[in-house]
Amino acid sequence: MTSLMDGPLTDLFSARAANIKQSAVRDVFEISMRPGLISLAGGNPYLQSLPLEKLGATAAAIIAEQGLEALQYGGGQGTLELREQICQVMAAEGILDADPDNVVITAGSQSAQDVAAKVFCDPGDVVLVEDPTYVGALNTFEAYQVEVIPVAVDGDGLVPEALRAQLARLRAAGKRVKLLYTIPNFNNPSGAMLAEDRRQVVIDICREEHVLILEDNPYGLLKFDGEPLAPLRARDSEQVLYLGSFSKIFAPGLRIGWALVPTALKQRFYLASEAVTLCPPSFNQMLVSAYLRDYDWLGQVAHYRSLYRERCETMLEALDEHMPAGVSWNRPSGGFFIWLTLPEGIDTYPLLHEGIEAGVVFVPGAAFTGAEHSNSLRLAFSAVNSESIREGVRRLAPVLAKAISAR
Template structure:
């Protein structure tokens, strides 16, 4: 006997778009759900250790903002983000050597995942192709699949994307008639491989994409979480006209605030930010104001140093335990 619910499900299936049929539950969300189990010590999710934050201080910032600026903090805001936070984002990017971005090129997003969605909406038609590292972030793959875009992997090694493999992949796919729109890359501490693109390869990767007429979508949530070594230049710093840079406060402050940003080439900026505004209207004003207060009133660079010291010690303990307790190989 068919229930009313089953009957509705069957009748409504015919109303679904082709795009909806391709939307699947995010594996990232599955990992986060599992990590909430207190009996597990999960090494899978990118959850920052928020207990290291000055939580009482952050709480007082939030209380003061609501009490003193509540009508502004709890109101709709600009689709671009608050002017104060956009200006501060310029300083955050400068800490990673990006000095060729103006405030007018920055749009605040609902996490960097939102920026991936905006890029697909602006640049991709169903059946288009995007390039990515092999392996790459599963959350981005979910976004590409939802927009009916083919994600084509490019070969990597211990030094990241292989330039010759990128050239060959572009030639191969174009010979097959595929329309390549952009290269999605996590050059610093790739998720899930952890590999960082070698400094000596970065300019060549940028040059290959520019010459091929392919944009670069640079996702850099982990760039400041470096435990040793010298930072390599970001791709955005090497080519401001062909690279859309995506940053996030999720790893360097708090993921629950869901605030990231995109630095977009000037000639693409208006279309890009309107694509986000059409869905989210505006990023949450209160959350942006909390981040602004944190950046103004707390030693956020020193906080990142604390994170790095803690994470380094945890990594070393994990590697020591793996060597001690796991069998060879």
């Protein structure tokens, strides 16, 4: 009998499977776990400051008293209670008009990105991203055979003129641009914040060009000083699909994120989300609900803001003290990350292994969009104490100095 297809089992892979690649960043996180190393790699929140004992008691009560609900299937959109509370969280983030009916709770906001790519992107469609941007988003888009095209950023975030020029170029080339994926507040990895006076301009460009903005705002509440800068979604409820997360302000291990979806798009988005996971985990939603209801969660956010500000300052001081000439970096006003840039022509990926030998781990810039940032690297200050931050930077400096002098 002739086979429908000949060849080994791997011939069964879809065309899109070829786009699903091993990410350079994975090695880094595995390596980070080695004892003795100081990891400035992972964008992990500092969970030590959560009231774990009390949270344990809350979890116990949920399972003992509401276990039939907590351990059972739930609705595909998530519980109404949590969707209402998420609207309050978004109000703190600067979005005052969110309707719980337009909130879809997902298995982390990563899953919401996946659903967005599925629902909006055909193979060959273009997604614009900040350059550099979140590696996890790149993995998601690439798995849908999307053409990911970077837009230049400067210290004030996305450059509107670059966005406009890129769109004109793509239009001329006959490309179909579907989404602008952006992290306007404390970008991962660059730490950059989109300037207030650019926000409406970016929205207007996308509206003119009929491009949906996929706004990812996990760090929005973690501005070190003053009020959070309102996200793009606060200015436009139609052109912006907003992604939120409890991973940076509460607990990533629960995998609870959400999307606030424009009314016209919500039903499709919701059905696609349901087809992926049936429903978000019931227990996890109930624990987050209890946390938002019974704990001083805004007080905890305030604590995190001051903790991360302090750590960021410590890292900046250590960089000032130890880094050789030729290395530059930004001074973030929130979030988890500082972005270091070395002289052009130095690839930080091979330096990773020298860093590990010196006892410190970072994420090479190439992870965040290919060759253009190979002379950069990301340091996270969120999860390590001040002493380790200082020691990590002290260990890193001679590795970079050697690379610069060898150039």
